[in-house]
Amino acid sequence: MNANSDVTAEPQATHQYRTLFISDVHLGTRGCQADLLLDFLKHNESEELFLVGDIIDGWRLKQSWHWPQAHNDVVQKLLRKVRKGARVVFVPGNHDEFARDFLGLEFGGVEVIDHAVHETADGRKMLVIHGDQFDIVVSHARWLAHLGDWAYDFAILINSWFNRARRKLGLPYWSFSQWAKLKVKKAVNFIGDFERALAAEARKRGADGVICGHIHHATIRDIDGVTYVNTGDFVESCTAIAEHFDGRLELIRWSLLEHERAPLLLSGAVDPPEPALPQKAAAKA
Ligand SMILES: [Mn+2]
Numbered sequence: 347m348n349a350n351s352d353v354t355a356e357p358q359a360t361h362q363y364r365t366l367f368i369s370d371v372h373l374g375t376r377g378c379q380a381d382l383l384l385d386f387l388k389h390n391e392s393e394e395l396f397l398v399g400d401i402i403d404g405w406r407l408k409q410s411w412h413w414p415q416a417h418n419d420v421v422q423k424l425l426r427k428v429r430k431g432a433r434v435v436f437v438p439g440n441h442d443e444f445a446r447d448f449l450g451l452e453f454g455g456v457e458v459i460d461h462a463v464h465e466t467a468d469g470r471k472m473l474v475i476h477g478d479q480f481d482i483v484v485s486h487a488r489w490l491a492h493l494g495d496w497a498y499d500f501a502i503l504i505n506s507w508f509n510r511a512r513r514k515l516g517l518p519y520w521s522f523s524q525w526a527k528l529k530v531k532k533a534v535n536f537i538g539d540f541e542r543a544l545a546a547e548a549r550k551r552g553a554d555g556v557i558c559g560h561i562h563h564a565t566i567r568d569i570d571g572v573t574y575v576n577t578g579d580f581v582e583s584c585t586a587i588a589e590h591f592d593g594r595l596e597l598i599r600w601s602l603l604e605h606e607r608a609p610l611l612l613s614g615a616v617d618p619p620e621p622a623l624p625q626k627a628a629a630k631a
Pocket residue numbers: 399400439440441476478559560561
């Protein structure tokens with residue numbers, strides 16, 4: 347058994363980074379990709395690990411308890427990283443805002459802080475913050491954000507009743523999906539607004555860039571001279587941000603488990619794990 351796992355572990359060498367940033371894991375919800383996150387944590391090590399908010403989904407936990415073993419394993423894995431000498435910093439988000447009552451404290455060696463300023467190996471100062479503080483919907487209309495979770499399903503149901511009524515009145519069909527597409531366009535605007543707000547905040551605080559989460563949209567890009575970095579999430583896209591030892595930031599996508607990656611590696615369909623590839627440019631987003 348041990349010999350076997352050694353063999354399979356060989357082509358999946360552990361990646362070493364200076365810093366790793368993950369966010370929006372949403373432990374406690376069915377959407378959480380805990381298995382992929384565990385696999386990620388197993389194959390990626392760093393001196394510092396920033397948990398950039400929405401790690402545990404407190405809103406959902408209040409409503410229904412979904413806490414399988416894999417979610418426990420994630421917590422244990424994070425605590426083990428602390429024991430092995432990594433600095434683990436938790437910057438709470440809006441879904442785990444209960445942790446905002448414990449700022450400045452440590453839990454199992456995990457530091458809880460509102461935001462951080464991380465200096466990269468090449469001397470850039472990065473504001474590390476979840477980002478909900480700059481999301482107009484969350485900060486000014488919490489009820490609307492809660493509504494979003496089930497509003498879509500409900501709207502589809504209403505739409506079928508609505509159109510039955512319209513038909514009786516001799517009115518043409520009103521398309522919910524057309525309306526929803528318009529809303530999606532607005533959502534794209536929302537992402538842009540959010541990104542610009544965070545970049546502006548970083549500049550205001552004299553930072554060279556910002557590393558945030560919240561909108562589940564991973565990227566590394568320049569916004570008016572400020573480096574805007576979003577860690578993405580471990581719900582849909584399964585992304586993380588890594589800082590190499592030279593300060594280079596890289597977006598990592600971790601959407602396959604070890605046994606799914608192995609055959610692709612053998613066939614050459616995916617790149618082998620890199621020790622530290624200089625040719626892989628910083629912004630992969
Ligand atoms: Mn959030």
